[in-house]
Amino acid sequence: MVKSGRSFWFFAHRGASGHEPENTLRSVRRALAMGAPWVEVDVLAVDGEAVVIHDEYLERTTNGKGPVSAGPLSYLRSLDAGMGEPIPLLGEVLECVAGRAGVNVEIKGPDAAAPTARVLGDYLEKGRLGPEEVIVSSFHHDILRRFHLLLPAVKTGLLFGGQPRRLGTLSRQTGAFSVHMNHRLCHAGIVERVRREGLKLFVYTVNNEEDLKRVLALGVDGVFSDYPELLPLAKRLFRP
Numbered sequence: 001m002v003k004s005g006r007s008f009w010f011f012a013h014r015g016a017s018g019h020e021p022e023n024t025l026r027s028v029r030r031a032l033a034m035g036a037p038w039v040e041v042d043v044l045a046v047d048g049e050a051v052v053i054h055d056e057y058l059e060r061t062t063n064g065k066g067p068v069s070a071g072p073l074s075y076l077r078s079l080d081a082g083m084g085e086p087i088p089l090l091g092e093v094l095e096c097v098a099g100r101a102g103v104n105v106e107i108k109g110p111d112a113a114a115p116t117a118r119v120l121g122d123y124l125e126k127g128r129l130g131p132e133e134v135i136v137s138s139f140h141h142d143i144l145r146r147f148h149l150l151l152p153a154v155k156t157g158l159l160f161g162g163q164p165r166r167l168g169t170l171s172r173q174t175g176a177f178s179v180h181m182n183h184r185l186c187h188a189g190i191v192e193r194v195r196r197e198g199l200k201l202f203v204y205t206v207n208n209e210e211d212l213k214r215v216l217a218l219g220v221d222g223v224f225s226d227y228p229e230l231l232p233l234a235k236r237l238f239r240p
Contacts, residue, residue, distance in 0.1 A: 008221070009037075009223075010036060010230075015028040015039055018225075018226035024087075025093065038101055043106070045069075046071045052088045058079065061081055098128045098129055103135075104134075105134070105137070107140070107147065109143075114150060131153045145173050148173075158171065158199075178221070202223065207230075209230070
């Protein structure tokens with residue numbers, strides 16, 4: 001069971017994406033095998049299903065072409081997302097992580113709130129996942145509001161590409177548990193401001209020892225990393 005006390009949170013970013021094709025079941029399984037306590041994946045909606053992929057277009061991560069939203073789902077599922085891996089559905093990722101790790105689902109598109117809530121709600125209802133084992137995040141805070149109304153038991157994370165703003169208002173509107181931001185923009189003042197709002201601060205994407213030491217010295221609560229092998233060092237450096 002994943003605990004949410006004052007401890008260090010480590011998220012395998014798109015699985016063990018420093019070693020395997022991102023957002024694939026192969027990458028998720030590698031992260032779990034390396035001991036990651038949390039796995040982060042991205043979702044878009046296609047044909048009413050939550051599909052695990054980051055980009056709005058297929059070219060970078062698959063052998064397909066065109067916008068993901070054009071679908072159909074059968075076409076997307078026929079593609080190679082790297083090393084022969086198909087593009088997974090969110091339910092398939094949850095099947096991998098349930099009982100083994102927590103999952104952070106980042107919603108990338110406006111139509112994905114409802115299918116994400118439906119799939120997660122089914123796992124929660126069946127007891128396959130506990131609410132403390134799930135965080136749903138997005139850069140699109142209106143999507144988080146929508147998701148929170150659909151599944152209020154699940155923690156939400158406010159993603160920011162720049163400096164976090166309107167934290168009090170946004171956290172009330174979305175039921176936010178955490179703030180997620182670029183580690184390069186993080187400084188002591190932001191850490192203090194996030195703490196005053198009673199939120200956790202997680203930073204992305206921390207892929208080397210130097211950056212890890214810097215953000216831990218600032219007092220962040222956790223990191224997203226493409227390399228789960230950084231977890232033992234993070235645990236040693238973290239000071240509650």
